[in-house]
Amino acid sequence: MKLITEVNNPLVTDRVTRLRDVRTSGREFRQFIKEITVLLATEATKNLPVTEVEVETPLQVASGQLIARPGPCIVSIMRAGNIMAETLRDLISEASIGFIGLARQAVTLEIDDYYTNLPSDIADRNCIVVDPMLASGNSLCVALRKLVDAGVPQITVVNILACPEGIQRITSEYPDVHMVVAKIDEALNDKGYILPGLGDAGDRVYGTDDH
Secondary structure, three states: OOOEEEOOOHHHHHHHHHHHOOOOOHHHHHHHHHHHHHHHHHHHOOOOOEEEEEEEOOOOEEEEEEEOOOOOEEEEEEOOOHHHHHHHHHHOOOOEEEEEEEEEOOOOOOEEEEEEEOOOOHHHOOEEEEOOEEOOOHHHHHHHHHHHHOOOOOEEEEEEEEOHHHHHHHHHHOOOOEEEEEEEOOEEOOOOOEEOOOOOHHHHHHOOOOO
């Protein structure tokens, strides 16, 4: 299995370009995050287990497949991941949502691990971890360690933007994790921000900066 998939689709690249634009309003920014999440969902969910069923159509009985239960757990790396998690939950009615609260120190870039809330049956569920940005990989590594230690059998990570430094760290430390991204950017700056990036996704989603 490929460790990372960059979804190179015109609809995705269009939305990423709009996200980057400093003139994009908060309302538009949230909508584009949701749209990109939907566009990445097919790739991110392609390995979910299914159950064979038969259903009755208006004309005859047909065989088909449903997502196996228990459904996946969508794990939001708070706070920016919440909007992606809710969007995926609308697509996967069988899914639950877990939350991992992590905050990055502005100067040291160290991670404050302040909140974890995961389903009690997490070891029976595949997990889809969502966070708009994969920068240094510090936050994601903390989240992945929690899930691995909890016995999660399969993990997929969904990011909108990722950079080579973060990708290298995740693929080296967690080689069994599949990563799905909308765009791989150029690099990190000395403050740990992705370039060219789109700024702080959480601030732009929740209106806590000038956008």
